[in-house]
Amino acid sequence: MRGLTFQGTHDVRVEDVPDPTIEHPGDAIVRVTLAGICGSDLHIYNAGEAFGFAPGSRLGHEFIGTVEAVGPEVTGVAAGDRVMSSCSVACGECTWCREGLASSCVKWSLFGWAPRVWAHGGAVQGGQSELVRVPLADSTLHPMPEALSGADREMSLLPLVDVMSTGWHGLTSAGAAPGQSVVVIGDGAVGLAGVHGARAKGAERIICLGHHADRLATATALGATLTISSRDDDEIKEAVMEHTGGEGAHVVVDSISGPGSMASAHACVRPGGTIACLGMDHFMGKTPSVNWFDQFLRNISVTGGLVPGKRYFPELLALVESGTLDPAPMLSHTITLDEAADGYRLMADRAEGVTKVALRPAG
Ligand SMILES: [Zn+2]
Ligand SMILES: [Zn+2]
Numbered sequence: 001m002r003g004l005t006f007q008g009t010h011d012v013r014v015e016d017v018p019d020p021t022i023e024h025p026g027d028a029i030v031r032v033t034l035a036g037i038c039g040s041d042l043h044i045y046n047a048g049e050a051f052g053f054a055p056g057s058r059l060g061h062e063f064i065g066t067v068e069a070v071g072p073e074v075t076g077v078a079a080g081d082r083v084m085s086s087c088s089v090a091c092g093e094c095t096w097c098r099e100g101l102a103s104s105c106v107k108w109s110l111f112g113w114a115p116r117v118w119a120h121g122g123a124v125q126g127g128q129s130e131l132v133r134v135p136l137a138d139s140t141l142h143p144m145p146e147a148l149s150g151a152d153r154e155m156s157l158l159p160l161v162d163v164m165s166t167g168w169h170g171l172t173s174a175g176a177a178p179g180q181s182v183v184v185i186g187d188g189a190v191g192l193a194g195v196h197g198a199r200a201k202g203a204e205r206i207i208c209l210g211h212h213a214d215r216l217a218t219a220t221a222l223g224a225t226l227t228i229s230s231r232d233d234d235e236i237k238e239a240v241m242e243h244t245g246g247e248g249a250h251v252v253v254d255s256i257s258g259p260g261s262m263a264s265a266h267a268c269v270r271p272g273g274t275i276a277c278l279g280m281d282h283f284m285g286k287t288p289s290v291n292w293f294d295q296f297l298r299n300i301s302v303t304g305g306l307v308p309g310k311r312y313f314p315e316l317l318a319l320v321e322s323g324t325l326d327p328a329p330m331l332s333h334t335i336t337l338d339e340a341a342d343g344y345r346l347m348a349d350r351a352e353g354v355t356k357v358a359l360r361p362a363g
Contacts (some may be wrong), residue, residue, distance in 0.1 A: 002361065003129030004340045006048050006057045010348070014338050017058065020125065020133035025073035028137035030083060034154045035128045035359045036062035036331070037343050038162060039188055040280060041112070045344050051113075060128030060359075061087040061111040062161045064154060067141070068131065076138040082149040083141040085134055086310035087111060087162045089124055092139025102309030107136065128340060130361045142313045147321055155334070158358055159193065159327035160316045166307040167193025167253065168316060170276030171201055173303040174251040178202030181244040183268040184224075186255035187215035189330045189356040190278055192222055194253035199223030200325045203251075205243055209236060209264065214353050218329055237267040248273065254304070255279050262288035269300055276304035330356050337361040 003017040020029055041059055044051065067081045077083055089109045090102035097105050112126030125132060134140050148157060167190055176182055182203040184194035187210025198206045199222070207226045208219040216227040226243045230236050240248060248270030254261045258281030265275045282288065294300065319325035332355040335343050343357035 001130040002337055003058045004060060004126065004337070004359075005055070006044060006053045006059055007055045009047065009049065010045060012045060012059065012341050012344050014340050017129070020131050022069060022071045023133065024135060025071040026136050026138065027071045028074055028077060028134045028141060029068040029070075030063070030065040030085065030132050030134055030141070031068045032063045032065040032127055032130060032132055032361055033151070034064050034158050035060050035337070035361075036158050036161065037128070037340070037347055037357045037359065038062055039190070039347070042344070042348050043280070043284065045348055058126035058129055059112040060126035061113070062158060063111075063127030063132060064144070064158055064161065065132075070137060074137045077141050077143060082144040084144060084157060084161055084310070084313060085111070085127065085132075086140050086142070087307070088309055089135050089140050090309045091136055097139065100308055100311050102311060103306040105309070109135075128337065128359055130337070140310075142310045145317055145321060148317060153320075155328040155331055155358065156320050156326050157317075159189070159330045159356075160313060160320070162307060163189040163330060163356070164193045164197065164316060164325075164327045165310075165312045166190050166278050167197045167255075168312045169307050170194060170253045170278045170304045171197045171251065172312070173305070174253070174274040174276040174301075176201045176203060176251045179204050180250040181205040181207070181247070181270075182251045182253065183207045183209065183240060183249040183265075184219075184253045184255065185209045185261045185264055186279065187212050187219055188255060190255040191253070192219055192330050192355065193327060194255060194278070195219045195224050196222040196325065196327055196330075198251075198253070200319055207240055207243055207249070207268075212350070215355055218355065221329060233264050233267040236264055240268045244270070250274070251276065253278060257281050257288065258286040259288045262291070266291050266294050266300070269298075271298040272300075274301040274303055277302060278304050331358045332356060334358045334360055
C-alpha cells in the first residue's frame with residue numbers, strides 16, 4: 001500500500017510500505033478514505049529527529065474510513081462499517097477512560113507517533129496511508145451515523161477527529177454557555193474550531209484574534225462577530241472591552257498557549273472568567289509564565305488540555321446532523337495522498353489561503 005513516511009527534516013514522502021495486518025485480537029484494519037494533516041504533524045516535519053523519529057516512520061493521527069477487517073475479539077464494528085477513529089488509542093475500561101479522560105488511558109498512544117511505541121502491542125503507525133491498523137478497535141473507533149456516512153459528508157466529519165473535538169473540549173471544560181462572550185486566540189484550525197464551537201454553544205459575542213486575513217474571513221463565516229489582528233495587548237483589550245460592554249470575555253480559548261498568547265488571554269478575560277489552553281507552544285519550549293497575581297486577584301481559572309479521544313464524537317455528530325455545526329470550511333485544500341509532501345509544504349509555509357490540508361487516498 002501507499003503510506004506517508006518521515007525521512008528527515010522537511011522531507012516526507014509517500015512510498016510503498018507493507019500492508020498492516022491484525023496483530024492482536026482487538027485490532028481492526030481500516031481503509032482510509034480521508035486523512036488530515038495536523039498543525040502538530042508540522043512539529044515532526046520541522047524537527048522529527050528531536051522526538052526520536054527515524055526515517056520510514058509513518059505519520060498522521062486524523063483519519064476516517066471503512067473497516068476492512070477485524071480481529072476475533074472485536075464486537076463493536078465489522079468489515080464494511082464506515083468509521084471515525086479517535087486520534088489516539090484507548091482501552092475504554094480503565095479508570096481514566098471511564099471518567100471520560102481517554103487521553104490519560106493506561107494504554108494510550110497517538111497514531112503516527114511510532115517512536116513512542118505502544119507498550120501494549122506494537123507501534124501505532126500513522127493514518128496518512130491507504131490502510132491503518134487500529135488497536136483496541138472497539139474503544140478507538142466510532143461508527144458514523146448512517147445519514148453522515150456518505151463520501152459527500154467526509155469534509156464535515158474529518159475535523160471532528162481532532163481539531164473540532166479539541167476546540168469543543170476547551171469550550172466545554174471552560175463551561176461556555178449561551179449568551180456569553182468568547183475570545184479565541186489564534187486563527188489556525190483549532191482556533192476556527194473554537195469560534196465555530198462557541199457559536200454552536202450559543203455564545204453571543206465571539207472574537208477571534210489572528211494575523212491572517214484569509215483565515216479571519218473564515219472565522220467570520222464560522223461565527224466570529226469581531227476579528228482583531230493587532231499584536232498590541234492594550235489595543236486588543238480595548239477592542240474586546242468595547243465589544244463586550246466593558247466586561248471582557250467569560251471564556252478565552254487559547255489555541256497557541258505560549259507566553260504571548262497567555263498575556264493576551266489575561267488582557268481579554270473578565271473577572272471570574274476561564275482561560276482554556278489548547279495549544280502546544282509549551283511543548284516546543286515556549287512556556288508561558290503564569291500571571292498568578294492576576295489569576296488570584298480576578299479569580300481567573302485555567303483549564304483545557306489534551307483532547308480526550310472520541311469523547312465528544314456523539315455530541316458533535318448530532319450537531320453536524322442537525323446542521324448546527326459544519327466544520328468543513330476548516331479544510332482549505334484536498335489533495336491526493338500521493339501529493340501529501342506538497343500539503344506539508346503548503347501548511348509549513350503558511351501559504352496564503354491554506355488553513356488545513358486533507359489527503360484522499362486514490363481509489
Ligand atoms: Zn491533529
Ligand atoms: Zn483506558
